[in-house]
Amino acid sequence: MSPETAPRLSHVGLYVSDVPKMIDFYTRVLGFVVSDGAPDGRITFLSRNPSDHHQVVLVRGRATDLETPMVQQVSFNVGTLAQVQRAYRKVTDAGCQGIRPTSHGNAWSVYFQDPEGNQIEMFCDTPWYVPQPLGFKIDLDKPEDELFRETEAYCRDREGFKPIEEWRAEISKKIAAKLNA
Numbered sequence: 699m700s701p702e703t704a705p706r707l708s709h710v711g712l713y714v715s716d717v718p719k720m721i722d723f724y725t726r727v728l729g730f731v732v733s734d735g736a737p738d739g740r741i742t743f744l745s746r747n748p749s750d751h752h753q754v755v756l757v758r759g760r761a762t763d764l765e766t767p768m769v770q771q772v773s774f775n776v777g778t779l780a781q782v783q784r785a786y787r788k789v790t791d792a793g794c795q796g797i798r799p800t801s802h803g804n805a806w807s808v809y810f811q812d813p814e815g816n817q818i819e820m821f822c823d824t825p826w827y828v829p830q831p832l833g834f835k836i837d838l839d840k841p842e843d844e845l846f847r848e849t850e851a852y853c854r855d856r857e858g859f860k861p862i863e864e865w866r867a868e869i870s871k872k873i874a875a876k877l878n879a
Contacts, residue, residue, distance in 0.1 A: 705820065706777075711755035711770030717742060720756050730754060731872045734830040741831050748870040751804050751823075751830070771809070773819040779842050782806050785820035786838040799838040803828035803853040804862065806845065808838060824849060827865035829858040 714720045717739050724730045730744035733752055740759075743752035757770050776782055786808040789797055796811040807821035826849075834852065836845060853859050 705774035708773045708775040713760040715760040748866040771817040801836045828853045828856045
C-alpha cells in the first residue's frame, strides 16, 4: 500500500457582497483570470495556474459586515480518488457533520464540517473539464473504477466536456495574455 498523499491547500472560497467589485480586484490587482462561473453571477472561479481550475472562488451571499472575514471553505487536494475515499471513511468514522460526497466533473470531493462548523473539502482532480458550477452526489463506497466510469459517462453528456489538458492549454493562453498585458 502506498503512503498517504499529504493534503495540499488548493483553493479558498469567499462569500462576498459585491461580486463585480471582487472580480475586478482579483483580476486587475492580483492578476487572476476568470476560469468559470455561473451565468447569473452567483459564483465565479478564478485562477493564475493552468494546473488548477480555480484558486479563488467568489460566492455571492456575504451575510456579515465587511469587518468580519468570510471564508466559505478550506479545500485540500489529496491527489487520488483512493485518498478521497480514505478521507470519506475517516470523517464518517469520526462522526463529522455535513458529509457530502460530490463530483464536480473536474474533481471528486468529500465535504464536511470541522468541530466549529467550518466547511472542509478533501478532493482530487479528474482527467476532464466540464463547465462549472456542477455538482452531483456520488457514492464513495463504490470501487474506484466504477466511480471513474460513472463520472466520465455523466460528464461526456454535458455541453463543454473536454479533456483537462485541452482546458489547461486554453486557460494557459488566457493567463499569459493577462500577465503580458
